[in-house]
Amino acid sequence: MKYEFSTIERKWQARWQEHNTFATGSEADKPKFYILDMFPYPSGTGLHVGHLEGYTASDITARYKRSCGYNVLHPMGWDAFGLPAEQFAIKTGTHPKTTTEHNIRSFKETLQAMGFSYDWSREINTTDPGYFKWTQWIFLQLYDRGLAYMSEVDVNWCEELKTVLANEEVEEKIAAGYTVMRRPLRQWVLKITAYAERLLADLDELEWPENVKQMQRNWIGRSEGTEIDFELRCHNRKLKVYTTRPDTLFGATYLVISPEHPLAEKLATAEQLVEVKNYISRAKLKTELERTGLQKEKTGVFSGSYAINPATGEPLPVWISDFVLTSYGTGAIMSVPAHDQRDWEFAKQYNLPVIEVIKSPHDVNEKVFEEKESICVNSSNSEVTLDGLSFSDAFDRMASWLERKKLGERKVNYKLRDWIFSRQRYWGEPIPIKHYEDGTLRTETNLPLVLPEVEAYHPSSTGESPLANIKHWLYGNDEHGSFRRETNTMPQWAGSCWYYLRFIDPDNREKLIDQEKEKYWMNVDLYIGGAEHAVLHLLYARFWHKVLFDIGVVSTREPFRKLFNQGMILGEDNEKMSKSRGNVIPADDVLKNYGADAVRLYEMFLGPLEQVKPWNTNGIEGVSRFLSKVWRLVYPLDKNAPDGEGTPSKLSSGAMSEELQRRMHKTIKKVGEDTENLKFNTAIAEMMVFVNELQKAGCNNREAVETLLLLVAPYAPHIAEELWEAIGYTSSISLQPFPAFNPELVEDSVLTIAVQVNGKLRGTFTAPAKSPKELLLEEAKKVESVIKFLEGKTIVREIVIVDKLVNFAVK
């Protein structure tokens, strides 16, 4: 009988569905395992082979864990709000809901055709009112705790298009000839900074790739420093700066404030005023990119005012420059050009003095010296001296002196900014807030607040979302008076911030999640997804999770115990898959040509899961051949039988050779360990070795074949089911336990021992395992190819590693 993958795969997919084979169990007596994929945005372009990599890995793990006796939660859903469907709606008038539904259907078909063992009864969709009711509910919890607030935030505003642009759209529009400027707009902002310290500290307990944790640490960007007040001459004011190098205060020769600093214009003296005003308005026109962009030259303008260095009493000119960020620290810095690259460049450009206060190996007028591992010099006044101190001692002494004199205080700062949470879009969760005429805000109590139908999906000309045009939805009355609804919607991140919780209890109408269920299933034991979400998605989700922890909705401090990033799959040309390059391999194509089992195997056989690696459609032949070999162990090739006929051969019940037995137990061990550790490529290689040896030996021993099928089942479940049935079983192989190995049979009884002379391989011989050193030495000296390298030489040393090798050091 021929191996017809398409018939078999359809048959088993239907049967799994019919029998609810992969429904999540509820028995709390079993250990649980929650394995989660980063759920997809159902785009119109469909899935390609790259998308399937992580899903295949998680499915193998889910099936493997089930066979190890775990109660497995393995769900899938759709992150379905988002820009592409809205843009398509603007172009064609198709409701985003229609587009989304259509795409979901297509995505789901592909995933089901892959034979993934998702519990589809738990499918969720972030655009479903039953789902986003709780997204809105979480927002209100944030709001009630002061973690959601409104603020004037600069956005990218395009006057011609009357719309707000996302950062990634800016460049494209400018290239198309539009002007884009920064303009403040009232926005909802989430106070993620209030959780900065916990988001940083709790990273330590997570089993995440070290680079992801490091990226999050850098993103949070904690630094310890000092805020210092500088007295302004001629003004009865102080200027506060933040520095991480108070040890260099004696070397500060000027101050710089950002153009948006509230004092910027006020500090301008009469003769400098025009120039200052010009500079400030020019800065406004610059986009974020132009201001922070690569390697740009520093610009600045002198305000005309001076401040006093509290350590030296010297007057310091105050400059205005856009290299100083408004939103970090105090928006003002003290410049120590001798020991900071940026300050040095600025000083050289505007001819400002450079004073060495950290002992430098070269002239600081020629080159900056930024190392901390040196001692302070030129740093004394009548009350305090830092001379001779190391960085940390000098830091402490200066900070203490400033604090004692009430001139400053120690301060911890973070690069992390609060999260701008509103979008001027239609296709997102409405923010459930009502604005009353007297300016008060009230929360919408009747959730979910659903999207109204609209005529056109274009943004309104005021920069508000299309919702601002829907008058009947927009305005209303209640016992508090008449109100206008919030027209902003939530960003796409919102729905994905907590979806892993809803999978645990998807149909709960009373609560976000049942507490007992939450306690049983959390944390997510393994979260698999792309590295592109290393920072934002994972940080936002951790933030919401911590808030939910604080209000008692969840019982764990962190959502995802273990994280794994699968490496991207490149096109056959070694480039990132993209429509424009034309190198996309659509999932449906390879599925049709090779079948789900082969695609699953090949996705994993390509290389280590975490690695970036190119796709090569030719390579599928290899795993296809492997599957045929497995098939023929049960249905041997019979030239006389016409296709479509033939019966499974009778499996032999006699004993296997000892060699094959050892091979089998080694394979069980290796495949089990590798699967556990997500090293699927080597597990598959090991199964190939086993099959090759069975085939070579002409062995169709029942125990060997059954074991093989059980090992193959998590990887290529359809063929495993079909053959399992063919050899006489009536219950699904997916419900069978993973085979166990005999520890005594995983080691070879006879080993090949290498013989080296001066570290070079000169021959080998075989010896029983655990042979004594003396015997190995004796044998090694008898090996013919070795003898000639020993002749006429003196053996100075003999090294014997039992079961491995003998090495003679000769002279």
Added chain:
RNA sequence: GCCGAAGUGGCGGAAUUGGUAGACGCCCGGGACUUAAAAUCCCGUGUUCAGCAAUGGACGUACGGGUUCGAUUCCCGUCUUCGGCACCA
């Protein structure tokens, strides 16, 4: 510039408490079966030198050093590629 990861045959990759480099697979070459082909099976396949051949030698894990009886693995330096951040004071 800073942080992180990685460089192994024609290709994807395997092997690291230091112990026979190249498992497994693709491609390619040769053979068997076949009227023929497909499928399948068998053999070969890092480079290079010597030899008719069996075979034997040298070199070889980005590059240059070092430690060691022995290094893909450990140490020092250099180069390259990829990912992230990018004036955060």
